Amino acid sequence: MRVFGVDIGGTGIKGAPVDIEDGTLAAPRFRIPTPRPADPESVARTVAQVVEHFDWSGPVGATFPAVIKSGVARTAANVDPSWVDTDVSATLSTALGSALGGTEVSVVNDADAAGVAEMAFGAGRDTSGLVVMTTFGTGIGTALFLHGQLVPNTELGHLEIHGHDAETKASEAAREREDLSWDKWAKRVNRYLATVEALLWPDLIIIGGGASKKADKFFDHLQLRTKVVPAQLQNDAGIIGAALVAVGDQTRPRPVPRPTRRRGPATRPPGGRRP
Ligand code: BGC
Secondary structure, X not given: OEEEEEEEOOOXXXXXXXEOOOOEEOOOOEEEEOOOOOOHHHHHHHHHXXXXXXXXXXXXXXXXXXXXXXXXXXXOOXXXXXHOOOEHHHHHHHHHHHHHOOOOOEEEEHHHHXXXXXXXXXXXXXXXXXXXXXXXXOOEEEEEEEOOEEEXXXXXXXXXXXXXXXXXXXXXXXXXXXXXXXXXXXXXXXXXXXXXXXXXXXXXXXXXXXXXXXXXXXXXXXXXXXXXXXXOOHHXXXXXXXXXXXXXXXXXXXXXXXXXXXXXXOOOOOOOOOO
C-alpha cells in the first residue's frame, strides 16, 4: 500500500509517496523551500504544491515541528507563533481538498514521525525496552518508545541545562550559529544526552536529524553508558514516519522481556511443609 508522507520543516517542505510495507519511497522526494513567513496559509499552500507534483490522490500524513494534540499544534518553538492552537490537520485538509480522496491529513510531531520510521525500518528495528530518538536540527526533537510503542510529544529538547533551554546550545543550528568545532559541539551533545540518560536510563539512543549524516565527525566524542547509534533513514525518516502514522501505524510492539526471577534458597517453615 502507498501513502503520501510530507515533512514540514523550518527550511524545506518535502514529500513523496511511501511504500508502507517496506518503508521505502515509491518515487524520489520533492522539496520546496518553506515560505517566509511560514504562516498556516502559506505553508498549507506549499504542502498542496508538493502533493500535486505527484498528482496524488489518497491518504496523506504530515509531520509538524511542534506538540500535536488531536491534529492541533500546541507549541511553536521554531515555527511562526500563529500556529499555536491552529488545527494543522484541518488547515492542510482544506488546502489539499479532493487530493485526499475523502480522508483527513493526519499530523504528527516531526521527531515522533522520524522515530516511528526508525523503529519500524531503521536503527531501532529490533529493539525492545526504552528507546530515545533524538533529532538534531533547527531544534532538538525527541521521541520515546517503550517496547516499540510511541509515547507521543515528549519535548526533551527543551530540558533546562545550566540555565539554558538545551536546544539553544546543542542543536545543529547552534553549532552552525556559533561556528563550533565538532569537538566542542560533541561535548554539548554529550552533556545533553547524559542528562537524558540520567533521567530515563534508556536501552538505546538514536541520533537523527541533519547531524546523523555526519556521525563520523562526532560519535567518537560521545561517552555515555547507553548504546548510541546514528539514524539510518536520515532525510527520509520524517516522510516515511508521517505515512506510517497516517494509516494508524505508530507502534511496532516488541516482545516485553520477562523479568528474570532470582531464586533464593528454598525456605521451609521449621519442621513443616511449604505453605
Ligand atoms: C519543538 C519540537 C520539535 C523539535 C524538532 C522543538 O523546538 O519544540 O516539537 O520536535 O523542535 O523540530
